[in-house]
Amino acid sequence: xxxxxxxxxxxxxxxxxxxxxxxxxxxxxxxxxxxxxxxxxxxxxxxxxxxxxxxxxxxxxxxxxxxxxxxxxxxxxxxxxxxxxxxxxxxxxxxxxxxxxxxxxxxxxxxxxxxxxxxxxxxxxxxxxxxxxxxxxxxxxxxxxxxxxxxxxxxxxxxxxxxxxxxxxxxxxxxxxxxxxxxxxxxxxxxxxxxxxxxxxxxxxxxxxxxxxxxxxxxxxxxxxxxxxxxxxxxxxxxxxxxxxxxxxxxxxxxxxxxxxxxxxxxxxxxxxxxxxxxxxxxxx
Amino acid sequence: xxxxxxxxxxxxxxxxxxxxxxxxxxxxxxxxxxxxxxxxxxxxxxxxxxxxxxxxxxxxxxxxxxxxxxxxxxxxxxxxxxxxxxxxxxxxxxxxxxxxxxxxxxxxxxxxxxxxxxxxxxxxxxxxxxxxxxxxxxxxxxxxxxxxxxxxxxxxxxxxxxxxxxxxxxxxxxxxxxxxxxxxxxxxxxxxxxxxxxxxxxxxxxxxxxxxxxxxxxxxxxxxxxxxxxxxxxxxxxxxxxxxxxxxxxxxxxxxxxxxxxxxxxxxxxxxxxxxxxxxxxxxxxxxxxxxxxxxxxxxxxxxxxxxxxxxxxxxxxxxxxxxxxxxxxxxxxxxxxxxxxxxxxxxxxxxxxxxxxxxxxxxxxxxxxxxxxxxxxxxxxxxxxxxxxxxxxxxxxxxx
Numbered sequence: 001x002x003x004x005x006x007x008x009x010x011x012x013x014x015x016x017x018x019x020x021x022x023x024x025x026x027x028x029x030x031x032x033x034x035x036x037x038x039x040x041x042x043x044x045x046x047x048x049x050x051x052x053x054x055x056x057x058x059x060x061x062x063x064x065x066x067x068x069x070x071x072x073x074x075x076x077x078x079x080x081x082x083x084x085x086x087x088x089x090x091x092x093x094x095x096x097x098x099x100x101x102x103x104x105x106x107x108x109x110x111x112x113x114x115x116x117x118x119x120x121x122x123x124x125x126x127x128x129x130x131x132x133x134x135x136x137x138x139x140x141x142x143x144x145x146x147x148x149x150x151x152x153x154x155x156x157x158x159x160x161x162x163x164x165x166x167x168x169x170x171x172x173x174x175x176x177x178x179x180x181x182x183x184x185x186x187x188x189x190x191x192x193x194x195x196x197x198x199x200x201x202x203x204x205x206x207x208x209x210x211x212x213x214x215x216x217x218x219x220x221x222x223x224x225x226x227x228x229x230x231x232x233x234x235x236x237x238x239x240x241x242x243x244x245x246x247x248x249x250x251x252x253x254x255x256x257x258x259x260x261x262x263x264x265x266x267x268x269x270x271x272x273x274x275x276x277x278x279x280x281x282x283x284x285x
Numbered sequence: 286x287x288x289x290x291x292x293x294x295x296x297x298x299x300x301x302x303x304x305x306x307x308x309x310x311x312x313x314x315x316x317x318x319x320x321x322x323x324x325x326x327x328x329x330x331x332x333x334x335x336x337x338x339x340x341x342x343x344x345x346x347x348x349x350x351x352x353x354x355x356x357x358x359x360x361x362x363x364x365x366x367x368x369x370x371x372x373x374x375x376x377x378x379x380x381x382x383x384x385x386x387x388x389x390x391x392x393x394x395x396x397x398x399x400x401x402x403x404x405x406x407x408x409x410x411x412x413x414x415x416x417x418x419x420x421x422x423x424x425x426x427x428x429x430x431x432x433x434x435x436x437x438x439x440x441x442x443x444x445x446x447x448x449x450x451x452x453x454x455x456x457x458x459x460x461x462x463x464x465x466x467x468x469x470x471x472x473x474x475x476x477x478x479x480x481x482x483x484x485x486x487x488x489x490x491x492x493x494x495x496x497x498x499x500x501x502x503x504x505x506x507x508x509x510x511x512x513x514x515x516x517x518x519x520x521x522x523x524x525x526x527x528x529x530x531x532x533x534x535x536x537x538x539x540x541x542x543x544x545x546x547x548x549x550x551x552x553x554x555x556x557x558x559x560x561x562x563x564x565x566x567x568x569x570x571x572x573x574x575x576x577x578x579x580x581x582x583x584x585x586x587x588x589x590x591x592x593x594x595x596x597x598x599x600x601x602x603x604x605x606x607x608x609x610x611x612x613x614x615x616x617x618x619x620x621x622x623x624x625x626x627x628x629x630x631x632x633x634x635x636x637x638x639x640x641x642x643x644x645x646x647x648x649x650x651x652x653x654x655x656x657x658x659x660x661x662x663x664x665x666x667x668x669x670x671x672x673x674x675x676x677x678x679x680x681x682x683x684x685x686x
Binding site: 005107115125127137138140210254255258260261 | 505555
């Protein structure tokens with residue numbers, strides 16, 4: 001029974017991890033930018049939901065679209081006016097600039113939001129029900145559902161829409177895409193915007209399940225990085241699956257080895273994947 | 286020597302003397318504190334309390350050292366919640382900023398490392414941010430501390446539980462893996478045994494961890510009577526929220542080393558904070574008299590008026606650190622680091638924080654007051670005797686008003 005409960009916890013948590021990594025994997029796959037500011041964008045999304053809930057009284061789940069929209073705009077503008085300038089530079093340059101962005105956003109975050117820790121705490125945040133002898137936390141189940149919903153939406157967008165075809169074409173062959181009339185600057189900005197919007201949704205859910213401070217970003221970036229590599233950059237469902245693998249692995253490690261070793265296990269998974277299937281892991285969208 | 290040159294020399298000498306005269310008037314205290322980074326939320330107590338106390342002492346005329354009056358000055362650096370940076374900054378404070386004496390950072394892992402610099406350069410440090418007994422087990426002569434030993438944080442709680450009805454029989458101990466919490470866990474294991482209880486779950490988690498679902502599932506499966514938890518505030522917050530989400534209900538009691546006395550914690554949790562037990566070495570009380578502030582109530586008011594948030598024991602402990610120096614300077618009648626160090630070891634006075642007197646190892650001994658959040662307010666319930674009635678046993682989540 002304990003094992004079943006731990007597995008369930010791992011799966012539910014893992015899907016949220018997957019949602020966090022989804023935006024990073026998309027941007028990485030299409031733009032070849034490893035966005036080290038991804039966690040900071042998750043943090044910003046969390047604060048948007050927090051203020052919608054505390055200042056405007058909007059239910060946090062209904063505020064998720066608000067966070068997604070505002071983070072889309074933020075991401076679009078960041079890419080259009082900043083990252084597009086260096087998008088075709090060496091990988092090291094994009095790493096450096098997104099690292100710088102991370103520091104800037106985090107410290108602006110402290111100035112604006114202060115270092116106080118906060119939670120998004122609606123009345124149903126602690127709700128749970130029993131199923132087959134297992135305790136199911138409602139909010140984590142909702143987060144699981146939203147992760148599946150958003151990854152499906154992203155899959156449809158990429159595979160069934162004109163915009164998705166343009167995004168994939170740009171990732172696969174930039175010259176050919178331009179010959180067919182795709183404007184890469186626009187596609188890059190929209191893609192980064194979508195990545196940021198997904199980060200925004202993840203941030204809102206993270207604030208409801210865990211807590212917010214301006215400093216949560218860096219550890220979430222690291223986690224997203226591991227999952228993006230585990231899940232590969234091509235398929236949104238595989239990213240969610242990657243998240244679940246990490247969530248379950250961490251939970252089992254906490255149970256059998258000890259809670260001190262959860263991070264060791266997820267990074268060990270990363271090493272194993274990179275050794276065993278490096279080409280698969282980094283194949284672009 | 287040309288006239289121009291000698292003029293420049295004269296100006297230089299004049300400036301140097303002026304600088305010297307100035308340096309003689311001010312005793313420079315230095316500290317590297319978490320002003321940014323993940324611990325900035327607690328680091329601010331030290332920044333604000335150091336400043337407030339120094340202003341207060343200066344406004345009262347400063348300190349009299351061997352017949353000469355000095356004001357106190359403060360050089361404050363931001364260690365960005367980074368232990369390694371903090372250590373380098375303490376070296377900088379001594380070697381290039383030329384501060385005379387050292388105040389401490391927040392948290393045991395910082396204090397543990399930073400205090401080695403104080404010892405190496407033989408510059409006294411009084412710190413109110415590190416409680417781990419590791420800090421005081423190295424035979425250092427120049428390090429003093431105003432937080433009581435971490436090993437005994439749960440002593441008064443277990444004393445209370447041993448006399449409680451119903452008395453808990455099985456206990457889960459959950460602690461982070463940093464210096465402070467390792468120290469708490471080590472001491473608590475002994476106290477649990479002494480109280481005649483069994484440790485059913487004993488888990489250590491990684492500092493900064495945000496997911497406790499596995500530990501909670503284990504606690505639930507063992508059906509324990511009490512949970513003793515030790516870690517940092519955001520982790521306490523996550524633990525408590527996940528307890529509710531996973532419907533984990535120890536039969537009698539759950540308590541935290543940190544968080545409960547802090548305003549932020551109660552604000553973030555709202556009603557879910559109710560019933561949680563905690564501990565504090567300090568509560569604002571009129572019986573705590575102070576030479577500069579009057580009493581602890583007046584201090585709490587001054588502090589809240591100036592900084593727009595309420596002080597907790599971190600801030601009060603930081604006040605005692607600055608006051609320790611002021612008292613020691615006067616008693617030593619000299620600013621020689623060795624003389625001041627010896628004076629600190631002997632100093633004894635009342636402050637807003639507590640009656641200050643350092644043990645032979647440099648650490649103060651104070652009982653922890655057991656507190657509980659009752660209807661959104663922090664209520665002291667026990668020290669070595671009952672202070673107020675506790676809501677005990679804690680009702681399960683689904684049977685709360």
